[in-house]
Each structure stands twice: as structure tokens, then as C-alpha cells.
Amino acid sequence: MHVAALAEDNATVTLIASLTDFWKDPTGHLLRPSAGPTLATAELRQVPPVLPDARVLCVGLNYHDHVAEGTYRNETLPAYPTLFARWTQSLTVDGAEVPVPANEQGLDWEGEVVAWVGAPLVDASPDEALAAVIGYSAFNDLTARNAQKRTSQWTLGKNADRSGPLGPMVPASEVGDLRDGLRLRTRVNGMTMQDASTDQMVYPIGETLSQISHTLSLRPGDLLATGTPAGVGYARNPPQFLRPGDTVEVEIERLGVLRNVVVANEQRFTAATTR
Numbered sequence: 673m674h675v676a677a678l679a680e681d682n683a684t685v686t687l688i689a690s691l692t693d694f695w696k697d698p699t700g701h702l703l704r705p706s707a708g709p710t711l712a713t714a715e716l717r718q719v720p721p722v723l724p725d726a727r728v729l730c731v732g733l734n735y736h737d738h739v740a741e742g743t744y745r746n747e748t749l750p751a752y753p754t755l756f757a758r759w760t761q762s763l764t765v766d767g768a769e770v771p772v773p774a775n776e777q778g779l780d781w782e783g784e785v786v787a788w789v790g791a792p793l794v795d796a797s798p799d800e801a802l803a804a805v806i807g808y809s810a811f812n813d814l815t816a817r818n819a820q821k822r823t824s825q826w827t828l829g830k831n832a833d834r835s836g837p838l839g840p841m842v843p844a845s846e847v848g849d850l851r852d853g854l855r856l857r858t859r860v861n862g863m864t865m866q867d868a869s870t871d872q873m874v875y876p877i878g879e880t881l882s883q884i885s886h887t888l889s890l891r892p893g894d895l896l897a898t899g900t901p902a903g904v905g906y907a908r909n910p911p912q913f914l915r916p917g918d919t920v921e922v923e924i925e926r927l928g929v930l931r932n933v934v935v936a937n938e939q940r941f942t943a944a945t946t947r
Contacts, residue, residue, distance in 0.1 A: 675721045677706045678713070678840050686710045695723055695893040698790045698806050702843050720763045720838045723893040728758040729884060730813065730830065734874050734899025741907040752883060753875040756826045758897070763836040766930050771940040773816050773832045778913025779934060782813035782900035783858035783866050783922035785850065787877050788841055793890040801885060802878030808847045810839035810922045810930040811897055812858075814914070817906050833940050839922075839930040847926050851876060854925040856901060860912075861919055868901030870924075875899075 675694040676685035687708030688694060694701050722728075732754040733739045739749060764770070772778055790806025813836065820829025847854070853871035857864055881896060905912040914920055914934045922930040 673719065674708075675701070676708070676711075683713055684710050685713055685716065691721060691723065694721065698788075698892055702806065718765045718767075720760075720765055721841065722760050722763060722838075722895070724760060726760055726893045726895060727888075727890070728760060728763065728836070728895045728897065730756050730758060730897040731875060731880060731899040732756060732826065735868060735872050735901040736874060737868070737872070737902035738900055738904070739874075741902045741904070749874065753880050753899075755884070756830055758836055759831055762831045762833070763838050764834040764932075766837060766839050766932070768834055768837060768932055769935045769939060770814055770834045770837065770932050771832075771935050772914070772916060772937050773819070773940070774937050776816050776818050776832075776913075777911075778905075778915045778918075779832070779835065780815045780817050780905040780913055781858050781860065781865060781920050781922075782815055782904055783856055783924070784811050784813055784900045785809070785854070785856070785870060785898045785924060785927065786811040786838060787881070787896045787898060789881070789890050789894040789896070790844075790892050792892065793881060793885040796882050796885045796890075798876070798878035798882045801881035802876075804881070804890075805844050805877065806892075807841040807843050808850070808927055809841050810924045810927045812837045812920060812922045812930055812932065813897055813900060814920075814932075817913070837922075837930055837932045839928055842927050850898075854927070856925075857923045858903065859921045859923070860914065865905070866901055866903035868903075870898075872901065873898060 673691040686706040791804040850870040853869040858866035916936040
């Protein structure tokens with residue numbers, strides 16, 4: 673498995689390094705010109721550039737308007753972010769088909785930004801933690817709401833098969849500070865469902881990574897999904913969910929468009945037997 677630089681037209685990639693070698697020195701690899709061969713994207717199987725043992729940490733309830741629209745609208749906002757985890761096996765890429773799990777009416781969309789950790793973090797200050805972010809990606813935290821809502825623990829509902837589409841990583845130097853505000857929009861079949869700015873986050877990335885690093889040591893290749901704004905499907909009247917045939921897009925300023933099609937549950941089994 674290799675990390676590659678994607679051309680602007682998405683037609684070709686240039687190999688940078690093996691996945692393991694890249695995350696040993698991600699800053700160095702991004703600063704050096706890509707010297708590997710150039711290959712046609714159509715000839716490759718694309719997967720997220722995520723180490724098998726990476727931690728995928730996710731922030732819940734990180735936009736005031738999202739808290740106000742949902743189940744937690746009458747509760748006091750916690751002083752510290754609510755965190756949950758995804759397994760790397762739940763992640764997929766732009767263009768992948770995402771199946772609706774059994775016992776679900778459909779999947780719910782949650783457009784958000786992912787921050788990639790590029791340096792070790794142990795008891796880091798917020799400034800140190802933010803400086804260690806090497807890049808950002810568009811992300812769709814597609815959620816199985818029935819599974820999520822059965823208990824107070826969110827793990828099952830947040831780890832359905834291929835439910836975490838992740839866009840290409842854009843270097844942090846090209847993105848800038850999310851506190852300055854990047855526009856985030858989620859569309860379903862062309863209709864805008866979420867439209868917000870990253871400067872509306874309750875818990876900033878540096879502060880959140882700092883808090884995490886005082887409990888567990890973060891490593892290059894770990895990810896932080898930063899939460900979603902208002903406009904999710906379950907909070908609508910009536911509730912609305914992604915069903916087979918629907919196309920969902922997450923577009924984030926400077927990070928591009930992440931597009932996926934939802935398919936029927938039966939296609940989970942085909943993927944499982946051919947993987």
C-alpha cells in the first residue's frame with residue numbers, strides 16, 4: 673500500500689512512499705517533490721492512507737446549532753468535548769458505495785472536517801497540538817441512527833461498514849486555520865442539507881487534541897473528526913435518511929468535494945466475500 677499525490681484533474685497519481693514510510697516522516701515527504709512513478713487513477717484501487725493501528729477519534733456535538741436541533745437540545749453544553757471512536761475498517765474513500773445496514777431506515781449524513789496528526793503528541797499544549805496537524809480532509813460521518821440511539825454509547829452506530837468516506841488529505845499549509853472559517857456544505861441528491869462555517873466549532877482542534885494527549889499519546893497518522901453542524905436527517909420534521917440510490921456530497925472550502933452513493937444492504941455481503 674502506498675501514499676500518492678493526486679493530480680488536480682484526479683486522472684493520475686504520483687507515488688510518494690509506502691504507507692508505513694510516509695507516516696514515519698510525513699512532514700518530510702510532503703516537503704519533498706514526489707519522485708515516484710505516475711500512474712493512472714483508473715488502474716488503482718484507492719483506500720484511505722490510514723495505518724491499520726491508527727486511532728480515529730471523533731468529536732460529538734461540536735457546533736451549537738447541531739446541539740440545539742437534536743436529542744441534547746435541553747442539556748447544558750459540556751465543558752469538554754464528547755469523544756467517540758471509529759475503527760479504521762469503517763473508513764472508505766470518495767466514490768465508494770456505502771450500504772445501508774440491516775434494521776436501519778437509511779443512513780444519516782454528517783459532513784465534517786478531519787484533522788490528521790503528523791507528529792507525536794504527549795501532554796501537548798493547544799498550540800503544540802495544532803502545530804502538529806499536518807493536513808485536513810473532508811469527511812462524512814455516516815451514521816446508523818437506530819443502532820446509535822439504542823444505548824448511551826455511540827460506537828455501534830458510528831462503525832457501520834464503509835460508513836466513513838474520507839477525502840484526500842490537503843496539507844495544512846494550503847488550508848490555513850479553521851478558526852478563520854471554511855464553508856462546509858452537505859448535499860443530498862443536489863439539495864443542500866447543511867451549510868455552515870468551521871469557525872462555529874465549540875471545541876477548537878488544538879484544544880481538543882491537547883486534552884486527548886494528556887490521557888493517551890497521539891501518533892503520526894491518528895485522525896480527529898471534528899464534528900458536524902446542524903441539518904442532519906434525524907432532526908428534520910419528518911426525519912429524512914439516505915436510502916439506496918441517493919447521492920450524498922460533502923463540499924468543504926479548500927478541501928474539495930466528497931461524493932458517495934448509498935446502496936442496498938445486500939451489497940455489504942458482496943463486498944465482504946470479494947475483499
